[in-house]
Amino acid sequence: MNEDQRFETQAIRQQIDGTHAQEHSTPLYLTSSFTYENSEEMRAAFAGEIDKNIYSRFSNPNTQEFVDKICAMEGAEAGYAFASGMAAVFSTFAALLAAGDNIISCRSIFGSTHTVFNKILPKWNITTTYVDLKDTDSWQEVVKENTKLLYVETPTNPGVDLVDLSWVSEFTKKNDLILVVDNCFATPYLQQPIKFGADLVIHSATKFIDGQGRVLGGVTVGRQDLIDEIYAFSRSTGPSMSPFNAWVLSKSLETLAVRMDRHCDNALKLAQFLESNDQIAWVKYPFLPSHPQHEIANRQMSAGGGVVSFGIKGGLERGKRFLDEIKMCSLTANLGDSRTIVTHPSSTTHAKLTEGERQKVDITPELIRVSVGLEHIDDIIVDIQQALNHSI
Known part of the structure; x- marks a missing residue:
């Protein structure tokens, strides 16, 4: 070596x-x-x-x-x-x-x-x-x-x-x-x-x-x-x-570097799109300047990663309708896939936590986690946008 x-x-x-x-x-x-x-x-x-x-x-x-x-x-x-x-x-x-x-x-x-x-x-x-x-x-x-x-x-x-x-x-x-x-x-x-x-x-x-x-x-x-x-x-x-x-x-x-480059590029573009969308309450992505620890991210990470979290206006019921309207992206509890995955953590990956435990770590009912895949970013955004529009 x-x-x-x-x-x-x-x-x-x-x-x-x-x-x-x-x-x-x-x-x-x-x-x-x-x-x-x-x-x-x-x-x-x-x-x-x-x-x-x-x-x-x-x-x-x-x-x-x-x-x-x-x-x-x-x-x-x-x-x-x-x-x-x-x-x-x-x-x-x-x-x-x-x-x-x-x-x-x-x-x-x-x-x-x-x-x-x-x-x-x-x-x-x-x-x-x-x-x-x-x-x-x-x-x-x-x-x-x-x-x-x-x-x-x-x-x-x-x-x-x-x-x-x-x-x-x-x-x-x-x-x-x-x-x-x-x-x-x-x-x-x-x-x-x-x-x-x-x-x-x-x-x-x-x-x-x-x-x-x-x-x-x-x-x-x-x-x-x-x-x-x-x-x-x-x-x-x-x-x-x-x-x-x-x-x-x-x-x-052998392909981790090239895959992560695309994951990160797509995730940043999706985060920027969501941050400019008036149907979204908040967005968190390490390489967005609005992230609370943006300075730390720049110091210890070379890019922001492939996961974006956001809160959808309308709370739990709106979040459910949003997931039901997703067409191309996958609904599953996994992440890090070549395919974009949309998850509702409070009802899936963190469902075994009490409501109080979820609140202490800001896992709110409106929180949506997106593991951004390797598809063309325009197609990812189109699917997210249409799901937002049809879930109002």
Whole structure:
């Protein structure tokens, strides 16, 4: 691996050497286990004295290629690939935390992560304290002796709010906390949290990394010592990514840069269109000057990403009619697809939160989240405009 190569080159040229038929494209390694030349090689492999594949739940050439690419893109020392984004989230916490530990988390996080914090981890006496992104001065007050980890999304789901990664890194170092950043919305092409001081970065590879709504996957990368703990936990509990999905996702990374360029260009144009539309109450997109953290976005992101959130005038009932009038765009809870996706978070992705919890993170009934795809921007805008017109 040439560390001097640019992002796009790393994504394409970091791959397994062709050792069987001198293949140009990485082959699939659909095997559950691996063989050895003799008993001593097998013993040394199981003892960790030599770097050999043992079992695809532990490692596989396809999953390793995918992890190596993400590590190169994020500037990470090591990583582990999971069957889904939520497998990565849960396994990271389960590996690093013990009974009695406390997590600090920004309040604006994915609905399923809320469920892990509120319903699953408390079974093992692991507690979560939520903090407000808009009131970072209050964060120091909630740090406890048993606080071990701080978790943030930036941009957040679904409100596309931002966390100042430089500030939060200084905060965690001052308080001796592990900083874990969900970088799903930005992808490593637009933002590399480790460069700002993050210890671990998590991705739901199902989203923009795959980019075409085909497979599930997740990955955690970062400090070697922390990944060692995550690997040990995951090797025994089995949340590993399949070789086939790793092969698909590694291929997807080869086009991540060009796809994200189009996602970002389309999203900015859609945000500008919405901001000028009198049927829209508000619009949030990191690279709009009106975004509350626009300055932070320019400092830590190279572009604004592929997600736009907005509030439609007329509230919940108008929002329902708007979704029902969508013709070309897709109605689904996924994001990061080549196809534009329109979602109503309060009734779908964040439905398990209480009304009070949603209000605290500004997930209002009129909020619409658009994962802007790769179609021609004029066609996306036409569909959004006609749905607005027919939902009045």
